[in-house]
Amino acid sequence: MKKRKDVVYGIYNDEHDLLNAVRSAKDKGMEIMDVYSPFPVHGLDPILGLKESRLHIAGFFYGLVGTLTAFLGMTWIFTKDWPIIFGGKPYWAVPSFIPITFELTVLFAAIGMTISFYVVSGMGFGVDNFILDDRISDDKFCLAFDKDEVDASAAKDFLESTNVEEIHEKVVKA
Amino acid sequence: MSAPVSSIREPLVLGHKTYHDITENLVAPTEKAPPLSWIAIFIPAVALLGLGTFAAVWTIYGGIGTWNLNRTINWGWDITNFVWWIGIGHAGTLISAILLLFRQKWRTGVNRAAEAMTIFAVMCAGFFPIIHMGRVWNAMFIFPYPNTRGSLWVNFNSALLWDVFAISTYFTVSLLFWYTGLVPDLATIRDRAKGLRKKLYSFFALGWTGAAKHWQRWEYLSLVLAGLATPLVLSVHTIVSFDFATSMIPGWHTTIFPPYFVAGAVFSGFAMVLTLMLIARKVLHLEQYITIAHIESMNKVILTTGSIVGVAYITELFISWYSGYIYEQWAFFNRAFGVYWWSYFGMMTANVISPQFFWSKKLRRNVTFTFFLSIFINVGMWFERFVIIATTLARDFLPSSWSYYSPSWVEISLYLGTFGLFFTLFLIFVRVAPVVAIAEVKHILKSAGDQYVGENATKNH
Incomplete structure (x- = not known):
């Protein structure tokens, strides 16, 4: 198993911008690594294609x-x-x-x-999962792509085309 | 995501908050040094806890004989306090579970504190039956486990054992529900913290990332736990009432007890939530999150449950007359006009008459009035349990063993001690975790924030 992930992600100020971005990424057939938000964004699951929890x-x-x-x-x-x-x-x-x-x-x-x-969910006392951005648990919404799955420059161009606030690249422990 | 929002709904988050403002405001009490008002409440709370601990040690050392219980009145303040604290614990689960199922948005302002209150109140409640056992070092005998005494099992046909299961299940489920709700907010604190504080909150935030799949599962878990907790909360006080209703004492042996106890529990629990939240919103400056609209909603629940309790009291009186059973009739006559008449009238005034003031919208929205009435109701509900327990036992079947009971200093100290425990834990809680659910308030902001709904809305969404 690979130990590191090379991530490119966009930060959004509002859940509507995030939803629109996720929708157009899906339309373009881009592989989304994950979406992070400070609270549950309703309407996100069907767009992301998340199956109902069992x-x-x-x-x-x-x-x-x-x-x-x-x-x-x-x-x-x-x-x-x-x-x-x-x-x-x-x-x-x-x-x-x-x-x-x-x-x-x-x-x-x-x-x-x-x-x-x-x-x-891979959680528990003392578990140290990677956090792309400290502001995700505050007021920012994040759409992340894995560079192994998506071409890095294409992902950046795509994020530029949405109503994005910031674009970052980061290598994290998977 | 523009859910249909009625324009006549009152906003539940005031002050034109942004998501970031919510984080700042609600995390602030955990990051700053405690205000003087906090210290001023914390010191007496710890002092009371010390007094209670001393009385507990005194009881365990000297035995239950240090209490004023006697052959006739063998349940007194201890069981009264137990039922009272358990009742108080019911509001938390009601707010978090039943109101979640009903999709009541106002729960988000008060659910976290109410759930914490539940857990602390159940701890205070559990203390009384355990210390009443006398030999507390054998307390684990109440659980059925294979042992070298036979195995000698517990009596599964006894209402007292059902209580053991009901209360330990209730405590465990409330704790899981509360902590799972707390995890995203602990993550919020973690992501703002530095150094040792960051390490500590990282440990307790369980590695929360805010990923979409985690939020989906988290919402599912909350919903199903709420679905489980709803019948659970009704079952717990039903089973507590079985402690009395399955006995053969006139005045206890009544089928009305389960619904009457549940309504009374919600009634006193909401009163305690109000008492606590009115202090907390003042001390922690949460007026924009726990608004007058929240207080009014809670007062409506108090009015409803208070009226149910009132109807139950009157039904009890009517049925005892209508039964034609003279012992039952006398038991109720004795309640109202016997040696403990003062507690009966205290109960009637505080529980039946006082909530009726809340028919007035003006009084429902008056903070000072609500605060005093909530304390009054708590006292009244304590009287109710005392009336049921002590009054009934004081005049039993055999007039030669009729007796009177008033508590010893040890019993009073134990009761005060549970207040110490309750407030100490609650005050520590408000210092280490957000007292209002941050993620949940953010979630309702666009459908309940005052810039989006209500008279002064400036934005559409």
């Missing part, structure tokens, strides 16, 4: 694991491992298992999804 599907299965863990666990404990009669209820007192089953469903789904989010 986090919620994973969440469903994590939740299912929680449901089964709680319900089957309590069933095993109270019917097989150590049956005790509480208040004249049957050993397998399904209605009173419902609250804990529900809570563990939510707990497993939430923890599982959150961990999945950070793992698939």
